[in-house]
Amino acid sequence: xxxxxxxxxxxxxxxxxxxxxxxxxxxxxxxxxxxxxxxxxxxxxxxxxxxxxxxxxxxxxxxxxxxxxxxxxxxxxxxxxxxxxxxxxxxxxxxxxxxxxxxxxxxxxxxxxxxxxxxxxxxxxxxxxxxxxxxxxxxxxxxxxxxxxxxxxxxxxxxxxxxxxxxxxxxxxxxxxxxx
Amino acid sequence: xxxxxxxxxxxxxxxxxxxxxxxxxxxxxxxxxxxxxxxxxxxxxxxxxxxxxxxxxxxxxxxxxxxxxxxxxxxxxxxxxxxxxxxxxxxxxxxxxxxxxxxxxxxxxxxxxxxxxxxxxxxxxxxxxxxxxxxxxxxxxxxxxxxxxxxxxxxxxxxxxxxxxxxxxxxxxxxx
Numbered sequence: 001x002x003x004x005x006x007x008x009x010x011x012x013x014x015x016x017x018x019x020x021x022x023x024x025x026x027x028x029x030x031x032x033x034x035x036x037x038x039x040x041x042x043x044x045x046x047x048x049x050x051x052x053x054x055x056x057x058x059x060x061x062x063x064x065x066x067x068x069x070x071x072x073x074x075x076x077x078x079x080x081x082x083x084x085x086x087x088x089x090x091x092x093x094x095x096x097x098x099x100x101x102x103x104x105x106x107x108x109x110x111x112x113x114x115x116x117x118x119x120x121x122x123x124x125x126x127x128x129x130x131x132x133x134x135x136x137x138x139x140x141x142x143x144x145x146x147x148x149x150x151x152x153x154x155x156x157x158x159x160x161x162x163x164x165x166x167x168x169x170x171x172x173x174x175x176x177x178x179x180x
Numbered sequence: 181x182x183x184x185x186x187x188x189x190x191x192x193x194x195x196x197x198x199x200x201x202x203x204x205x206x207x208x209x210x211x212x213x214x215x216x217x218x219x220x221x222x223x224x225x226x227x228x229x230x231x232x233x234x235x236x237x238x239x240x241x242x243x244x245x246x247x248x249x250x251x252x253x254x255x256x257x258x259x260x261x262x263x264x265x266x267x268x269x270x271x272x273x274x275x276x277x278x279x280x281x282x283x284x285x286x287x288x289x290x291x292x293x294x295x296x297x298x299x300x301x302x303x304x305x306x307x308x309x310x311x312x313x314x315x316x317x318x319x320x321x322x323x324x325x326x327x328x329x330x331x332x333x334x335x336x337x338x339x340x341x342x343x344x345x346x347x348x349x350x351x352x353x354x355x356x
């Protein structure tokens with residue numbers, strides 16, 4: 001491993017959102033439910049959040065899913081907002097769809113605002129997302145009593161193709177903690 | 181001769197653009213305000229200069245304003261149409277050849293005052309690229325495939341060191 005790559009790996013490790021620790025408030029509770037804003041996304045190119053069936057007590061595991069994207073996805077920039085009184089960010093993890101060399105960054109820049117960048121580097125091929133493809137997973141703890149919106153900010157979110165041009169997509173968030 | 185013809189003291193101009201040995205460096209910071217932005221320009225010397233700033237508005241329009249910089253720190257209130265909000269403040273790219281202009285926010289390459297995924301994606305594709313002056317036939321046909329903003333350490337190559345620099349500032353957001 002070259003020195004620059006070690007430096008990059010260290011920076012990435014610092015930037016990865018991993019606060020760790022289990023939620024005390026969620027001890028003994030089932031995983032929090034997640035309800036997408038549009039239960040059945042249409043047939044066009046879409047990036048949507050989808051609740052994962054697997055989750056620790058009180059946690060919401062939410063997949064970031066791309067579907068119907070015509071060209072390979074070289075990178076994704078994602079901005080997600082929520083009410084920090086209701087949800088606590090735990091971590092974000094890129095999926096195995098990305099190459100081992102891909103850059104994985106996620107940080108809660110402000111309380112309740114997450115910035116994510118998962119991207120291949122250089123000429124590395126992107127991720128095929130014509131069918132449903134999980135690009136990564138967000139994990140949050142439901143610390144409040146009310147349901148909480150997970151809002152994607154489309155003006156600061158983007159899929160990018162290998163030629164550097166944005167790929168059109170509709171962005172769909174959802175809610176954590178709605179009644180099942 | 182020029183001073184006699186114009187009747188002006190051109191000493192500062194020659195100090196800045198003719199006899200100076202280093203390219204001036206300017207950092208742009210801003211805070212959006214209703215109908216404008218409070219801009220802070222920080223440079224590394226006291227020589228005067230003028231910059232043309234480009235303000236990108238929420239509707240996609242671009243407003244241009246000239247600002248005179250004197251001392252190391254210059255603060256200016258720049259007004260746009262009432263009701264418009266300023267999303268980004270950058271300098272005219274025509275300055276790039278003579279002035280190193282960067283955002284005051286580390287890792288913010290699009291001058292919106294935040295270091296987020298847009299900045300990372302801009303440069304990730306460029307990893308492996310090196311500056312090649314051969315395609316440039318003249319001053320008016322510069323090499324445009326090399327994104328110099330991604331070359332944070334100015335070594336004419338965009339590599340993991342530059343991405344590490346960008347990653348170090350990643351997630352710096354403007355307070356709501």
